[in-house]
Amino acid sequence: MxxxxxxxxxxxxxxxxxxxxxxxxxxxxxxxxxxxxxxxxxxxxxxxxxxxxxxxxxxxxxxxxxxxxxxxxxxxxxxxxxxxxxxxxxxxAPDRTHSISTLMEYGKNDALCYWTDEGGALAERQQAELAPWLAWSATRLGANLVKTTGLMPVTQPQEALERLEATLVAASDSDLAGLGVAVPALGSLVLGLALMDGVLPVDDAVSLTTLDEQVQMARWGEDSALLDRIATIAADLSDAARFMTLAR
Missing domain, CATH: 3.30.2180.10 (ATP12-like)
Structure with missing residues (x-):
């Protein structure tokens, strides 16, 4: 058969x-x-x-x-x-090195580290909601990442990147597969690792990665394209988190 x-x-x-x-x-x-x-x-x-x-x-x-x-x-x-x-x-499973290398690119340019330089509501929410996860990265992962404002790229400390990579090397194949969905959706390796660690609920992860969209809609009203994007992110993170939990 x-x-x-x-x-x-x-x-x-x-x-x-x-x-x-x-x-x-x-x-x-x-x-x-x-x-x-x-x-x-x-x-x-x-x-x-x-x-x-x-x-x-x-x-x-x-x-x-x-x-x-x-x-x-x-x-x-x-x-x-x-x-x-x-x-x-x-x-x-056949090539963990490639998976880890791909995820590390997000660590080198983690969206968690790029804050607005315009002040206002978005800056206030970033300080209140993103800063604690940078602190979590430093204490839990040993990766003390540098934040910046605006779009100019920032080079992260080599020691921080090595700690992030060590966390990925220690991860299971199932967690790496889940991160392969979650991290691109978040634009952040740190937030993906927090989701994997079970300390960041899916709803909170969606909120953190869509702060810009939320502030825009609070000012200008709901936008169907932004709502669709948020819904897609939510679905991806929910699938990834559920998979990583079930696979353990």
Whole structure:
């Protein structure tokens, strides 16, 4: 019996081809099967994880995908945990160095360190809401980052960058995969690590990374494009945080 492949990353919708999604207990790992056929990722690796909680969530995700659509269609957005799991298995695990290097680019240019130079409501909120996380980075991670105002780039201390990198080296493959979604959404490695550490709730993370948008809308009124952007960030962070929790 041939395995069912995971849909590719194309935005095109696929037709649901199964009736039941289930967990396959394989010694110390758990796979997902569709009508008894094991699911494989685009690169050919089996969709298999070590966490039963994550496997159950993956099976439930596949059980729901396309189920309520009139034409039984589904797409990658219906399978967020599967997409992150696929990244963990086929990209992170084979080459952790590349994943760490990519995340470190955000650490070198962490959005947490770039504050407005115009004063006003945004500056006040940055001082009140961002400064504590710079302090957390220094105390919890040992990474004392330098903040700046305006858009001119700031070079972070080498020691701080080394501490951030050491934190990533110590992270699990699943946490690196989750960070691969969360950090670009936040524009901040530090906030991503706080989310991973469980000390930064998703709602607070969304608020911190969209301070500019919030201040703009408070002054000029709601903007659909900004609201859509905030909703996308919220969805990405929720998926990443849930994945990292389930994978442990």
């Amino acid at each position: 041939s395995p069912r492949p995971v849909p590719g990353s194309s935005s095109g919708l696929k037709k649901r081809f199964w009736s039941e999604a289930s967990i396959v207990d394989e010694m110390e790992e758990f796979g997902v099967a569709l009508d008894g056929r094991p699911v494989r990722l685009p690169g050919g690796a089996p969709l298999r994880v070590s966490s039963r909680a994550l496997a159950e969530a993956l099976a439930e995700e596949w059980s729901r995908a396309g189920r309520d659509d009139v034409e039984k269609r589904f797409g990658p957005l219906d399978l967020p945990l599967t997409r992150i799991t696929g990244t963990m298995i086929e990209r992170v």
